[in-house]
Amino acid sequence: MSQSELTMSTGHEVLMESSPYGMEKKKLGMWIFIVSDACTFATFLFGYGYMRVGSQNWGTPFEFSSILNGIIMTFVLLSSSLSMLAAVRATQAGQKASANKWLGLTMLLGTVFAILHLREWFKMIGEGWRLFYNPLGGAAQFGACFFSVTGLHLTHVISGVIALAFIARGYNQGRYDSSHVETAGLYWHFVDLVWMFVFPLMYLMNAAR
Amino acid sequence: MPGKVFAVVVVIITLAIGYCVVAHVWWMPVDISVHGPNIDHQIEETVFGAGILFIAGQLVLAAFSFLYGDSKGARKMKSFPGGAKPLIIFAFVVVGIEILVLSFVGSKAWGSVYFTPPDPNSVRVDVQAGQFAFYFRYPGSDGKFGPLHPELINEGSQNFFGLDTDHDADSKDDIVTAELAIPVNKPVLLTLHSKDMGHSFDVRELRVQQDFVPGIVIPIHFTATQTGKFEIVCTQLCGLGHYNMKAYLEVMSQPDFDNWVKQQAAMQ
Amino acid sequence: MHDMTAHAAAHHAPPQGFIRKYVFSVDHKVIGIQYTALGLVSAFIGMALSWAMRIHLAWPTASIPFLGTLSPNGAPGGVPTPEYYLSLMTMHGTIMAFFLLTAAPMAGFGNFMLPIHVGAADMAFPRLNMASFWVTFVGFVLACATFFIPDGPPLSGWTAYAPLSAVGAVAGPGQGWGQNLWGLSIALFCVASLLGALNFIVTTIDLRTKGMTLSRLPLATWAWFINAWVSLLAFAVLLPTCLLLVLDRLGGTSFFIPGGLVINDKMLPHSGGSPLLFQHLFWFFGHPEVYIIILPAFGIVAHVMPTFTRKPLVGGWKVITYAMAAIGGLSFVVWGHHMFVSGMSPYMAMVFSVPTLIITIPSVIAVLVFAFSLYGANMRFTTPMLFCLGFISLFISGGIGGFFLAQPAVDSYLHATSFVVGHFHFTMGLSAVFAAFAGFYYWFPKMWGRMMNETLGKIHFWLSFVLVYCVFMTLHLMGLTGSVRRYSQFVADFMVPLTPTNRFITIAALLLGATQFIFFYNVIWSRFKGPKAADNPWQATTLEWDTTSPPPFDNFGGRQMTVYHGPMEYDGDAFVMQTSTEKSIAGT
Incomplete structure (x- = not known):
């Protein structure tokens, strides 16, 4: 589910006074989505753990260059969280120009992350890694786990960038306000947080020794 | 009303x-x-x-x-006391x-x-389930099971377990049957493994039901107390022939069992 | 302020045109009716499939009408082959469990009633709501489409255990594209359920009207709210499980397929996966799923019953709500009881057995609350009330089976017997269906503005109640002999003598099915010819009875509802609506 779907609600609630119990429903909806999505990621990571524990010849293929790439990716994604924060602040203060700058930077950093990640993927595919094949001769599950877990995360990053683009456009046209940007920010920080699990589990634990 | x-x-x-x-x-x-x-x-x-x-x-x-x-509203409403x-x-x-x-x-x-350990002197039988039959393997005179080579499994040449009798000494005298015979009043240890799907080993009279899980070998042990012929059925959905996947368990006296093993060995 | 309201009202006038109004509608009431209709269609298909199975079991050579036309390969001359029997069984389970039992009581009635119960004009995210239904619908179409592809529907059961479901077409007919479509269908159903759950939660938290505190929520809404949380966590696990299954099937991975598998003398290229991983993931979803099915049933009964006993439930809203919340929470730690004989560590079996037995405590509390709420009542024997009583009786009978199956030692004998079939049909099948019937007869006047025929409703109840016991209690008892489930024919020596029992069950099941036509007839007749319903025909208190039948587009005609009372203000013929400013009359 993309961000834009969540914010598309028309809601005829304007007919009535807003609920006395209300927090902003978009924000609440995003929190609930995050709870659910966290379960989905947890399932993938549980499957990875199960495969890894159950295997006798689990490979640890990541050389220093891959780890370095991963560290750079982590840095980029963490920075994008900061710039997202700045974008939210700017929209709340009504500084349109500044908000656009920060939103742009966030999308740029997200794109850089995706490019770095895809570069890593293509490098591995070039080396012969497949969903069902391990060129180093270890457990074939490695490719399956790596590509599915990071693939799910990458899908989240890319859809996040696209959603941010929609939000930024709506914000500039005056259709969306700071609450939309803030809700998108929640999603973005969540994707960032997930990476803080994926990076150590997928990369650091599989660093070549 | x-x-x-x-x-x-x-x-x-x-x-x-x-x-x-x-x-x-x-x-x-x-x-x-x-x-x-x-x-x-x-x-x-x-x-x-x-x-x-x-x-x-x-x-x-x-x-x-x-x-x-x-009652049509005539009686006073009461709440459950307390x-x-x-x-x-x-x-x-x-x-x-x-x-x-x-x-x-x-x-x-x-x-x-x-939670009880199997008796070290148990009669050992290796059980393989596949679509849609059970096969049983006795270790033969050397008391050892030969290793399994799934790639050699061939129903046509009746190599149900994937034994390599040409190269593995332990496999040469292994006895493969389609019926499970066990001696009465002696502990029996079965090792269950499946060649394709999940299956289950269920003998109602033995009060034993245990799934076969592809990829792992599951031991189960019991002691039968009566002689007779009983049905082994598959209780885990394994495909189109599931309903008809069965074999027989024959519980025999010790001399009958020894004779039966000899006969089966001769037929291999 | 006035300007804004008028402006908003003009802006949000009901949509015009058939498509916007009835097909791609964002109105929660239309979506609720769409889900309910989908549930009825699913019920009919699922029932027809069960007839075919029952006839084949009792008379293995009998030709079943229409089946030969539907699938000349699967049922040549109308006699199902063993593999087609398993396909029928798989689709019966899939359609009934997902598209009827999960969808109708929660997404059907819930969508229609929840916003009205809390005094809102619509769900929190109406377009998302529309998306939920249409995604569910596509999932349903894909599931049904498996009947029309060359190798037919999958045969691996609704649990789709790997590796039977994971290795592809070599595993048997239907395990090719049939199983692929099935996986896709269920994945879509998961997405739709997740969106629906999100919507339910946000609506309940956020859109409650003035005075609608949590303690004043109608109990059906409490159940839907708790259930939405359970769905949110459970379907979030089934979705990736389906994705991993599809990856195994189409991407060549081996998450659930171990090495060294040999089918038709050919070794499969997979290695290293674990069928037990699939079972763990599936049942981590699967056990909460049975509570996802039964919790709305609890809620509906708790909502409907006080209207006809004319008194509040024992313990007020708190006891039943806490019991439902406890059941929902515990449902996540008991999944292993499906795997006692599956090769899981026997120590884990003990670990899973204890919470499974503990979950009976809140269940018993819920049943006791329902039963003892009858004490000292002046019951009004309407059809919905009868179905509530039937629900209590069925749930007691089904729950008793739980004591058996929760214990690994007993389960090792009863596992995979028809005892299990009887047990889960009683608990999550017929109990939920009876509660759904109670809800249907109760809310029909509100949903369509006409009353249902009471005489037909009562005939429907009495026949169903007795026949349900004939079918499913007999299955329980037959299971004590060890009679194995999921067999397309009784060819095992010890099962052949059970044939007369089997025929008895089949005849009862056919009659039970025929009885449902009384219901279908009643629905259609009442929809067009039934007497016009008043706004509050049952003299009930909750907000849905505070508006017209059926409610207007914005539910309350622009009125701002303010709530002063809980939902169970009954004392005999006297009652106080939730919105009334009169004094409270109900002693809890």
């Missing part, structure tokens, strides 16, 4: 079910294993405990709909005690099957 009718219908249904259970209209077959009485005892205990709850529950429902079903508190206490205490009893006694029955 409908309240009384409902009460009567519920009572009739309860009595009918109670009769079927007490009169054993449908019941477990005779037990032929050493651990079986534990399981039977556990089942009977549960029939008793849960049966009382069942009858009590249905009768309370029937009584209330009988008593409070028909409110929900006695109900909650009842649930925690009575059901709690039942849970504790069943768990303790039940763990003994379960433990008698799974």
Whole structure:
């Protein structure tokens, strides 16, 4: 589910006074989505753990260059969280120009992350890694786990960038306000947080020794 | 009126079910294993405990709909005296005690099957399940099972287990059969493995049911106490021939069993 | 302020045109009716499939009408082959469990009633709501489409255990594209359920009207709210499980397929996966799923019953709500009881057995609350009330089976017998269906503005109630002999003598099915010819009875509802609506 779907609600609630119990429903909806999505990621990571524990010849293929790439990716994604924060602040203060700058930077950093990640993927595919094949001769599950877990995360990053683009456009046209940007920010920080699990589990634990 | 009718219908249904259970209209077959009485005892205990709850529950429902079903607003409304508190206490205490009893006694029955180590002198049989048949392997005179090579499995040449009799010395005298024969009153250790799907090894009379899980070997052990011929059926959905996947278990006296093994060895 | 309201009202006038109004509608009431209709269609298909199975079991050579036309390969001359029997069984389970039992009581009635119960004009995210239904619908179409592809529907059961479901077409007919479509269908159903759950939660938290505190929520809404949380966590696990299954099937991975498997003398290229991983993931979803099915049933009964007993439930809203919440929470730690004989560590079996037995405590409390709420009542024997009583009786009977199956030692004998079939049909099947019937007869006047025929409703109840016991209690009892489930024919030596029992069950099941036509007839007749319903025909208190039948587009005609009372203000013929400013009359 993309961000834009969540914010598309028309809601005829304007007919009535807003609920006395209300927090902003978009924000609440995003929190609930995050709870659910966290379960989905947890399932993938549980499957990875199960495969890894159950295997006798689990490979640890990541050389220093891959780890370095991963560290750079982590840095980029963490920075994008900061710039997202700045974008939210700017929209709340009504500084349109500044908000656009920060939103742009966030999308740029997200794109850089995706490019770095895809570069890593293509490098591995070039080396012969497949969903069902391990060129180093270890457990074939490695490719399956790596590509599915990071693939799910990458899908989240890319859809996040696209959603941010929609939000930024709506914000500039005056259709969306700071609450939309803030809700998108929640999603973005969540994707960032997930990476803080994926990076150590997928990369650091599989660093070549 | 409908309240009384409902009460009567519920009572009739309860009595009918109670009769079927007490009169054993449908019941477990005779037990032929050493651990079986534990399981039977556990089942009977549960029939008793849960049966009382069942009858009590249905009768309370029937009584209330009988008593409070028909008046046309003439009677003053009453609340259950004490409110929900006695109900909650009842649930925690009575059901709690039942849970504790069943768990303790039940763990003994379960433990008698799974937490006891197999006898080192057990008769060992290797069992392989595949779509849609069971095959059994006895170690032969050397007492050792040869290694398995799944890539060699070939139904046409009757190599059901994937044995390499040309290269593996231990495999040469392994005896493969389509029927499971075991001696009576001797501990038996089966090692269950599957060549394709999930299957299950179920002999009702033995009170043994254990799934085959592809990729792992599952040991199960028991001692049969009566001779006779019993049915082994597959109880885990394994594909189109599932309903017809069965084999026979023959429990024999020791001399009969020794003869049977000799005969089978000669036929290999 | 006035300007804004008028402006908003003009802006949000009901949509015009058939498509916007009835097909791609964002109105929660239309979506609720769409889900309910989908549930009815699913019920009919699922029932027809069960007839075919029952006839084949009792008379293995009998030709079943229409089946030969539907699938000349699967049922040549109308006699199902063993593999087609398993396909029928798989689709019966899939359609009934997902598209009827999960969808109708929660997404059907819930969508229609929840916003009205809390005094809102619509769900929190109406377009998302529309998306939920249409995604569910596509999932349903894909599931049904498996009947029309060359190798037919999958045969691996609704549990789709790997490796049977994971290795592809070599595993048998239907395990090719049939199983792929099935996986896709269920994945879509998961997405739709997740969106729906999100919507339910946000609506309940956020859109409650003035005075609608949590303690004043109608109990059906409480159940839907708790259930939405359970769905949110459970379907979030089934979705990736389906994805991993599809990856195994189409991407060549081996999450659930171990090495060294040989089918038709050919070794599969997979290695290293674990069928037990699939079972763990599936049942981590699967056990909460049975509570996802039964919790709305609890809620509906708790909502409907006080209207006809004319008194509040024992313990007020708290006891039943806490019991439902406890059941929902515990449902996540008991999944292993499906795997006692599956090769899981026997120590884990003990670990899973204890919470499974503990979950009976809140269940018993819920049943006691329902039963003892009848004490001292002046019951009004309407059809919905009868179905509530039937629900209590069925749930007691089904729950008793739980004591047996929760214990590994007993389960090792009863596992995979028809005892299990009887047990889950009683608890999550027929109990939920009876509660759904109670809800249907109760809310029909509100949903369509006409009353249902009471006489037909009562005939429907009495026949169903007795026949349900004939079918499913007999299955329980037959299971004590060890009679194995999921067999297309009774060819095992010990099962052949059970044939007369089997025929008895089949005849009862056919009659039970025929009885449902009384219901279908009643629905259609009442929809067009039934007497017009008043706004509050049952003299009930909750907000849905505070508006017209059926409610207007914005539910309350622009009125701002203010709530002063809980939902169970009954004392005999006297009652106080939730919005009334009169004094409270109900002593809890």
